[in-house]
Amino acid sequence: GQQLNQSPQSMFIQEGEDVSMNCTSSSIFNTWLWYKQDPGEGPVLLIALYKAGELTSNGRLTAQFGITRKDSFLNISASIPSDVGIYFCAGQGPAGANNLFFGTGTRLTVIP
Amino acid sequence: DGGITQSPKYLFRKEGQNVTLSCEQNLNHDAMYWYRQDPGQGLRLIYYSQIVNDFQKGDIAEGYSVSREKKESFPLTVTSAQKNPTAFYLCASKAGTGSNTQYFGPGTRLTVL
Numbered sequence: 001g002q003q004l005n006q007s008p009q010s011m012f013i014q015e016g017e018d019v020s021m022n023c024t025s026s027s028i029f030n031t032w033l034w035y036k037q038d039p040g041e042g043p044v045l046l047i048a049l050y051k052a053g054e055l056t057s058n059g060r061l062t063a064q065f066g067i068t069r070k071d072s073f074l075n076i077s078a079s080i081p082s083d084v085g086i087y088f089c090a091g092q093g094p095a096g097a098n099n100l101f102f103g104t105g106t107r108l109t110v111i112p
Numbered sequence: 113d114g115g116i117t118q119s120p121k122y123l124f125r126k127e128g129q130n131v132t133l134s135c136e137q138n139l140n141h142d143a144m145y146w147y148r149q150d151p152g153q154g155l156r157l158i159y160y161s162q163i164v165n166d167f168q169k170g171d172i173a174e175g176y177s178v179s180r181e182k183k184e185s186f187p188l189t190v191t192s193a194q195k196n197p198t199a200f201y202l203c204a205s206k207a208g209t210g211s212n213t214q215y216f217g218p219g220t221r222l223t224v225l
Contacts, residue, residue: 006154031212042118042202042216043155050212088154092212099170100214102154 006089006103013079014111021106022073023089031092032065032072033100038085046087047074079110115139116217118203123222125190125197133188133220135203141215142208144186148172149200149219158201161186190222198224 006023013019023032031050035043047058049065049072056063062075072091076083089103116137125131135144143162147155157170161180175194180186186205190197200221204214 004154033213035216040200040219040221042116042204042218045213045215048213090214099157099160100212104152104154 004089004091004101004103006106008106009104010107010109012109012111015079015081017079019076019079019083019108020073021087021089022071023091023103024071025091025101026070027091027093027101028069029091029093029101030069032063033090033092034061034063034072034074035088035090036085037088037105043088076108079108081110081112084108084110116203116205116215118201118217118220120220121218123220125222125224127224128192130189130191131222133190133201133203133222135186135188135217137184137186137205137217139205139207139215140183141205142183143206144180145204145206145214146170146176146178146186146188147202147204149202155202158188197222 004023004025033048034046037043047056047063052069053067054065060077086105086107088105090100092100119134145160146158149155156172158176159178161167164183167178167180177189202219203217206214
């Protein structure tokens with residue numbers, strides 16, 4: 001199965017800094033999703049994107065669905081310690097496709 | 113509360129034994145999924161089911177089996193044929209073909225001793 005290219009693999013930042021991570025694919029997707037996973041827990045949905053060019057915010061989080069439909073980014077502004085975790089992107093293909101393809105994750109560490 | 117539950121949270125198994133992981137959802141979702149997660153890796157699809165009494169193999173189905181006798185339940189059996197079963201197992205569900213958003217359970221960590 002396809003896996004998405006997600007970068008960076010890990011990030012160490014100071015509290016208060018902004019964060020940016022992105023995902024790219026060789027295939028076109030109709031949906032991009034961003035999840036956050038805390039250690040030993042299931043991923044929690046942060047933002048869902050359904051249209052090319054769409055820019056959506058959820059509090060301090062902002063995500064965009066790339067115009068080419070082959071990429072997406074997630075920004076976190078003014079990071080706080082509870083932002084620590086692993087962030088996954090996921091994409092779903094054309095209508096009728098049932099499966100999500102996941103990135104390999106970005107591990108975020110916030111230094112107080 | 114609506115949601116997806118997985119049990120148990122931690123499971124230990126001796127090599128050569130089969131074990132069944134539970135996944136239940138009360139969201140009235142049609143589709144359910146099982147993923148495996150290994151350290152430092154993304155999620156890999158084991159099996160999925162779009163409707164009751166139907167399921168399909170994912171990317172890494174060998175050594176696993178599932179059933180979907182009820183809409184709300186999708187148990188996963190890890191058989192002794194699975195060569196490297198120690199992993200974190202995640203169950204997910206989504207509303208149906210009109211929805212692209214999957215929601216995850218809390219996961220079960222399986223350790224084979």
